[in-house]
Amino acid sequence: MSHCLAASRKCFLSLGGVRTVAFLISGAKTSLQVRERLKKDVAQMEEKVPGFRPGLAILQVGDREDSNLYISMKLKAAAEIGINANHVRLPKTASEDEVLSSITSLNEDSTVHGLIVQLPLDSVHSINTEKVTNAVSPDKDVDGLTSVNAGKLARGDLGDCFIPCTPKGCLELIRQTGVQIAGKRAVVLGRSKIVGAPMHDLLLWNHATVTTCHSKTVNIAEEVNRAEILVVGIGRAEMVKGDWIKPGAVVIDCGINHVSDSTKPNGKRVVGDVAFQEAKEKASYITPVPGGVGPMTVAMLMENTVESAKRYLQKYTPGKWSIECTAVNPETPVPSDIVISRSKVPKPIDKLTREIGLHSDEVEFYGKTKAKILLSTLKRLQKQPDGRYVVVTGITPTPLGEGKSTTTIGLAQALGAHLRMNVFACVRQPSQGPTFGIKGGAAGGGYSQVIPMEEFNLHLTGDIHAITAANNLVAAAIDARMFHEATQSDKALFNRLVPANKGVRTFSDIQMRRIKKLNIEKTDPATLTDEEINRFVRLDIDPDTITWQRVVDTNDRFLRKITIGQSPTEKGFTRTAQYDITVASEIMAVLALTHSLEDMRSRLGKMVVASSKKGEPVTTEDLGLTGALTVLMKDAIKPNLMQTLEGTPVFVHAGPFANIAHGNSSVLADKIALKLVGPEGFVVTEAGFGADIGMEKFFNIKCRSSGLCPHVVVLVATVRALKMHGGGPSVTAGVPLPKEYTEENLELLEKGCCNLRKQIENASAFGVAVVVAVNAFKTDTDAELMLVCRFAKEAGAFDAVKCTHWAEGGKGAVDLAQAVQKAAQAPSNFQLLYDVELPIVDKIRIIAQKIYGADDVELLPEAQHKAEVYTRQGFGNLPICMAKTHLSLSHDPEKKGVPTGFVLPIRDIRASVGAGFLYPLVGTMSTMPGLPTRPCFYDIDLDPETEEISGLF
Helix, strand or coil: CCHHHCHHHHHHEEEEEECCCCCCCCHHHHHHHHHHHHHHHHHHHHHHCCCCCCEEEEEEEEECCHHHHHHHHHHHHHHCCCCCCEEEEEECCCCCHHHHHHHHHCCCCCCCCEEECCCCCCCCCCCCCHHHHHHCCCCCCCCCCHHHHHHHHCCCCCHHHHEEEHHHHHHHHHHHHCCCCCHHHHHHCCCCCCCCCEEEEEEEECCCCCEEEEEEEEEHHHHHHHCCEEEEECCCCHHHHHHHHCCCEEEECCCHHHEEEECCCCCCCEECCCHHHHHHCCCCEECCCCCHHHHHHHHHHHHHHHHHHHHHHHHHCHHHCCCCCCCCCCCCCCHHHHHHHHCCCCCCCCHHHHCCCCHHHEEEEECCCCEEEEHHHHHCEEEEEEEEEEEEEEEECCCCCCCHHHHHHHHHHHHHHHHHHHHHEEECCCCCCHHHHHCCCEEECCEEEECCCHHHHEEEEEHHHHHHHHHHHHHHHHHHHHHHHHHHHHHHHHHHHEEECCCCEEHHHHHHHHHHHHHCCCCCCCCCCCEEEEHHHHCCEEEHHHCCCCCEEECCCHHHEEEECCCCHHHHCCCEEEEHHHHHCCHHHHHHHHHHHHHHHHHHHHHHHECCCCEEEEEEEEEEEEEEHHHHCCCCCCEEEEEEECCCCCCCCCCCCCCCCCCECHHEEEEEEEEHHCCCCCCEEECCCCCHHHHHHHHHHHHHHCCCCCEEEEEEEEEHHHHHCCCCCCCCCCCCCCCHCCCCCHHHHHHHHHHHHHHHHHHHHCEEEEEEECCCCCCHHHHHHHHHHHHHHCCCCEEEEEEEEEHHHHHHHHHHHHHHHHHHHCCCCCCCCCCCCCHHHHHHHHHHHHCCCCEEEEEEEHHHHHHHHHHHHHCCCCCEEEEEECCCCCCCCCCCCCCCCEEEECCCCEEECCEEEEEEEECCCCCCCCCCCCCCCHEEEEECCCCECCCCC
């Protein structure tokens, strides 16, 4: 006999050794034992997985007093055991959709292992309880009420379901008696989904012969009298009489009813469905009410929650993704990028979002292979520690490029698919200009690429088109404003800018901000003086100072210089202008550096488009555009999710120029990725061009803006590029490589390693560990590759490894991934290169001397003038974004290796105030590429039958 029954022996009477009164089955004592056992289980889980605890969420609609009482009991029990319990309250006004949305969110929360919906739903709206109950994930349905769990119980899958708490508690109490269930005749009185029906199934699969009685059953008393085990849950006070009970039966009373009792302070007492005083004379064992089944129901809820947490730990490691990766089977020779891309069917993007822990309300799907991720993800994960931050850069490249994008993807595939780490790659979105021009796409290459490459390279989710629209709205507003100011009086302008509505004029919100900027302390347009009206309506833009250009995402050399306003309707107001390619727009740089919707709105309003004739900066806010630009960009701000060839996640977001802008993907993509991967994961991002440009800007501009601290620099080097720096002949795209690059030449290679040393020094100057990735080509010899690795280590690199990810995928970058893992564990002493409060010329000089190796800088007259203007306008404390050639450390693209003894000429300085930097021009920078004689579009086509695109690379 169990301890709980023995402890109740004082309730029993005996006559001549024959027991005449039933043993009491104490649910209170049994539940206490269960709780103590669960407490130990939770402690063991936490010992095995530090910081882990089972999680229970209780969803309540409304504020019923009885529900509040039940919930408080559950919360108290959870706290005693060590379960993290969360009471989620929805108001009585909550609709069915709102309830379902809350359930979905809790279903997707990996810290919640048990989810119960407190019934009844106390809402002013009609809510389908069955629909709500079945919305709970069966894996978290610790109440055992979903149709899935009910179905599993009905067919006997007891080890693969959650059993409703009350029947489970009843079974535990029956077992406490020591009475064998198998072979016994059992009767269940009641057929509710919560007690009766599941109790029937539970007894049946414990091998009892079970009869269920209900309101339509004929001769219930006779049926009950046959029961050796009787479970009653019919909801009628003391319905089962003593003479119904078979002598020696086990009686479990699930009823809770209130009956009048004048002896009680509140005039009521609690009774069960069984007439206890009569039944205890016939039964061998009986549960009291209260103190019987009630405490067991809560205990079994806790047991189910702990069991759910155990199942979770069997399937998952907390903080570790369970991603289905795609194996690659490399071919030799390596096929074209498009052929490789099409050789793998991307997994559905909704599956990837679930694998990396995104909630459904944080995702907007764009077809089957792309999705936008909402910024609310950051808020949900704000307490999650960041992962390790890795930037991929390179030595000074050849015109062919050295494979930074391919290395970024290959490293991510190695970390994720082969080392099973949480990892995100974050890359820039390519412009369509190069896609149809000469360079082709930018999805990586070989067996290390983003797929599907057609989606990646063409339109994606329309971000670049949104930037084009926003940029050109600003351009249109500039010229329209100048035209209207030139053709109207102050009064006419004012009447049109602040139109009367039923005789009353009011300023819009953005106009009120301009009024405050002008230090006019008025809110009523009717009270402005003529002088104040003049200041308000006239921006007085100086056409010669306009820096804002129209953009288009196409390489079009004939738009580099144009004349606008030639129509007779413009009344002779013409001016010379130009088009840039869209990715050169400051709005692209704003998108890349912003860290919230509010921040983007502020940056968009700060963009300086020109100066007034008095030399004052004119902003998009002055033009009244801030709100409209934010509306156009509201979707573009959300990072785009895609996947690598091996099924690991990639954020593709923003693609600013790497010369006149900072050449990095977005801060927001990096921030969300760092939260999603968690403290043991990695985020691998790429910086455009060589380390002297993209990496320097990544640190001094992007990290300064984001506040993020990088852990590792991966510096990509190739044998061919180092040979070029050693004095090798020129390399031209589309022309076969000279023999110096295809045959072993250790002397030429060693001479060129000076550029590698300088770029290692540049990275080390920021206090970050450097791992050199030697991107191997088939013409490279082992001796050449070994020379580069040895030289890199001697030059101060943490490690240097050969990589073959282009030909082998992630497998070819495993050594690199392991080196990055080790380097990320080393202490980071990250530091910025300069203080932004220094004078403009001093900041330029620091970059030129420390990063490029220049002796000094020379500001030409226009640059000197701009430095003075921007300092006077209050922009002198912005960081510097150097716009120079990427083909040399100096300003001369023909000077390879490590040029010395040069003075860096600064031709001009321009401001991207909204993005938050000044960009000095070193030489001439083209912001509109042209098409070659034979552009890529000659090879691009679409099969009208299959809709398959050909010709992309």
